[in-house]
Amino acid sequence: MRIEVRGKNLEVTEELREAVVQRFQRVGKQVSEFATLEVELCEEKNPRISDRMVAEATLGLKGVTLRAKEASPDMLHSIHELAEDIRRQVKKHREKRRKRHRTRKITQRLKGETA
DSSP states (O other): OEEEEEEESSOOOHHHHHHHHHHTHHHHHHSOTTOEEEEEEEEOOOTTOSOOEEEEEEEEETTEEEEEEEEESSHHHHHHHHHHHHHHHHHHHHHHHHHHHHHHHHHHHHHHHHO
């Protein structure tokens, strides 16, 4: 999986980049190596917003795009929550594909028996 990390109103340090890579390693094992993950880290400039650190992710898979956005006062916490959200979406997508595959297999078998 290819990971791109961008910053908006925020300097992307090596520590943040490593945190993103480490958190998304688990997701990387479940998706194709051709998948692309784009993570955008930004800081809201409005001081009235308590959850100023925002992390957004777009995961491009074959035929589907998964997106998530998380905000909190701490950037590392936002990254952690973002990774968990994407992990949940990937798991749901994989289960859906497996269910479709099993259903098609069963229908093919049933068609073969009746023919």
